[in-house]
Amino acid sequence: AQSVTQLGSHVSVSEGALVLLRCNYSSSVPPYLFWYVQYPNQGLQLLLKYTSAATLVKGINGFEAEFKKSETSFHLTKPSAHMSDAAEYFCAVSVFKAAGNKLTFGGGTRVLVKP
């Protein structure tokens, strides 16, 4: 079974500073990895996904993530934080299974952006 660990349930960054959100996964087969963002009182919006093509994945709103198989990691970064980045971020993993498809989520990291 697959699992996801997000290090740090809360992260505080200054506006303009680097955003780094950590995600480590466990999977016995090659995984598909996703980052979703949840703004207050809203659903989950896909930021980016890794599906075994390029290891550096670029997403929306200036975010990118790098898949590192040796470290079983898929950390999310953004060079310069904006106030609008304040939200909760979820890392998720899925694997190919003939029986169906489900996402397994990490516990989420809430990002606070200070002016």
Add this chain to the structure above:
Amino acid sequence: DSGVTQTPKHLITATGQRVTLRCSPRSGDLSVYWYQQSLDQGLQFLIQYYNGEERAKGNILERFSAQQFPDLHSELNLSSLELGDSALYFCASSEGRNTDTQYFGPGTRLTVL
């Protein structure tokens, strides 16, 4: 806007009652998924339907059931509700049945009093 719609947005009910949550997938998507988000359990997969048939089952209680209709909309039925069932219930949809990107609806917030 993901294209996935869910109704109602909010639902307040009492313990022991039964409710139905509705989801319409994005146009062209054949798979529908249900997830529960709560403070203590986080985001948990409940069940997946593909073109009307159940494909995968997660941590779904026996008091909960779902179905997908011929027009591909889905309903999640929650019965004998308990206080602990209070949560945000998300529906997601994807084009196929395996590994496709899932697009999430805005959710239904269920409060059981």
